[in-house]
Amino acid sequence: MVATEIAKQEKNIRYHTIETIQDDYLEGFLDRFQDDFPPDEQMYVSDFLRALKAREKQAREKQAREKSGPEQAGLTLLCLLEESEKEKREENREEDREEDREENREESDPSEPDESAGEIVNELAGIACYEIDAENGIAFLWYLSVDPNRRSAGLGSRFYQEIVRRVQAEAPGSRYLLYEIERPDQAPTPEQAAFAERRIQFYRRNGGQLCRNLTYRQRVRQEPTVMMYLVAHAFSPEDRTPGRILSAVKSGFGNSIEPVEALVLE
Numbered sequence: 001m002v003a004t005e006i007a008k009q010e011k012n013i014r015y016h017t018i019e020t021i022q023d024d025y026l027e028g029f030l031d032r033f034q035d036d037f038p039p040d041e042q043m044y045v046s047d048f049l050r051a052l053k054a055r056e057k058q059a060r061e062k063q064a065r066e067k068s069g070p071e072q073a074g075l076t077l078l079c080l081l082e083e084s085e086k087e088k089r090e091e092n093r094e095e096d097r098e099e100d101r102e103e104n105r106e107e108s109d110p111s112e113p114d115e116s117a118g119e120i121v122n123e124l125a126g127i128a129c130y131e132i133d134a135e136n137g138i139a140f141l142w143y144l145s146v147d148p149n150r151r152s153a154g155l156g157s158r159f160y161q162e163i164v165r166r167v168q169a170e171a172p173g174s175r176y177l178l179y180e181i182e183r184p185d186q187a188p189t190p191e192q193a194a195f196a197e198r199r200i201q202f203y204r205r206n207g208g209q210l211c212r213n214l215t216y217r218q219r220v221r222q223e224p225t226v227m228m229y230l231v232a233h234a235f236s237p238e239d240r241t242p243g244r245i246l247s248a249v250k251s252g253f254g255n256s257i258e259p260v261e262a263l264v265l266e
């Protein structure tokens with residue numbers, strides 16, 4: 001991708017935190033969450049709703065007490081938005097809407113301009129969910145996904161780095177971002193194994209270190225356990241040692257990991 005294309009893309013993207021259940025992007029967030037992650041990796045949708053209710057409550061309390069400072073609201077739901085012209089965005093849907101236009105043609109005045117033509121809209125291009133544990137100096141990236149039609153264009157890396165920046169800004173004492181990732185050797189098909197390997201390479205390029213010999217079993221809801229890798233992103237070079245990372249992982253995942261004497265990082 002040439003520099004002018006990258007600059008244009010950076011100019012056309014922004015980030016949006018979902019703060020309330022009434023947020024216009026919540027439905028799209030939940031749809032993409034259910035589409036992009038397998039059922040045995042999905043937390044309850046009600047977990048998101050509880051987090052948003054907690055945010056709303058904290059916002060009310062902050063306003064009533066005139067408190068300042070960052071809220072500690074648990075899960076953060078972050079959207080990656082990409083600007084596009086509504087006219088261009090909808091051109092591929094023209095055929096599907098032809099029938100509706102035919103039905104309403106008699107009621108409309110063709111001399112009136114279409115006020116929506118050329119209108120700038122923000123499309124949901126990706127979602128993420130992270131959580132900060134300030135007491136232990138760690139944060140968890142529970143979910144990160146970019147629209148399949150927008151992958152391989154650098155959006156995922158910029159989205160990931162924005163999450164790293166936000167974690168450090170919201171909790172300056174944080175030392176690690178921890179997350180789970182699918183194991184290629186546990187994938188049911190060669191295609192999914194190849195996708196899991198690409199994800200490992202993606203996180204490595206962006207600063208993550210794979211805990212190769214650590215046995216971790218993820219369990220969400222009432223689903224069977226799933227063997228996954230854990231990845232640690234240290235925010236400073238001195239924290240990238242096996243001993244320190246193992247300590248952080250134990251703090252974050254506790255009994256979900258099996259004991260290991262020496263951690264192997266890749």
